[in-house]
Amino acid sequence: MNYLKELNTFHEWLDTNPLPSGAIVLWYTLMALNNKTNWQGEFTVANGTLQAKTGLSRQQLHRARTDLINAGRIKYKKSNRVNQAGKYSIVSFDTRDGHKADTEEYTNRTQSGQELSTLVKHKQDINKTKHIPSLANARVIHLAEQYFISISERDKYLLNDFCDELGEELITEALNRAKTELKGFKYALGIIRNWSQKGIQSIDEVRKDDENFEFYKQRKYGNGQHMPEYDPDLDGF
Known part of the structure; x- marks a missing residue:
């Protein structure tokens, strides 16, 4: 998975698919954690760890995770065991990662208002990463x-x-x-x-x-x- 490309595409995707700030914070955090695992398909992370890294309460974390799942940006498997962390997987924008349907839907929505290539080129000419929130x-x-x-x-x-x-x-x-x-x-x-x-x-x-x-x-x-x-x-x- 190309980390920078995913960040850029996520930012463009948000233009037509706005998310609450808590969900955005959680997505960035999950991306950073997945990067540390060398982009494993599934990775385990405890709720306490996510709360500490995002600043979200338990209720806010649950809501943000639900928002990302509903938006098709992550998948989550809750553990059947008590006190066992759940497993996350990032839904990539890259068609080569096996998520063609999600990417095509994103591309169609964006191109309905403006050609994606033109939009990306315009923003890259200004500054490739300037408006991508860390x-x-x-x-x-x-x-x-x-x-x-x-x-x-x-x-x-x-x-x-x-x-x-x-x-x-x-x-x-x-x-x-x-x-x-x-x-x-x-x-x-x-x-x-x-x-x-x-x-x-x-x-x-x-x-x-x-x-x-x-x-x-x-x-x-x-x-x-x-x-x-x-x-x-x-x-x-």
Whole structure:
């Protein structure tokens, strides 16, 4: 199985076959685990392992697995033994892997709106892998959906791009801050933009920026003057 080709095709397939973020996270995780087994037809993995790697709860894992099965992207065999892990198999997009019907269905759906070759070539000309969310990026998008309920497709693309730039740890920190402050996704995105504009690349730099901001507040508003509420759409102080 060609790992990169599967990732690219999966991303294209999602354009006409959208999946919940939890299912996307699970698919990436199963692909990574199957890669480690040198692409065995079937591989065993415990629910606890998948929960740890995806950040999904047991209920979310079950739902994501069901979504992937219904979409025809994986097969799953539950063990008959108690506390025995089930077996997974990835349904490849490659016709040479014996899944011609699935691939033909995908190709027909995609070509109904635009020729697949043209679509792939256009995106490869921009950047072959730029818009393919990594596992880390998919986890971030899933977390944002958990915190803020509804995230638009545009916002998902923004998160994906910012995660490529700043990394999963910083984006997660921004989402956690917005949730703690009982703010919405726009607030989190403002924090992320602010860090991006300042060139911040690590949690240590975030803490330093926080200290500078506190020092600024003390100097300007230490006399009891009311400080305006932080607006994340501004460039910052």
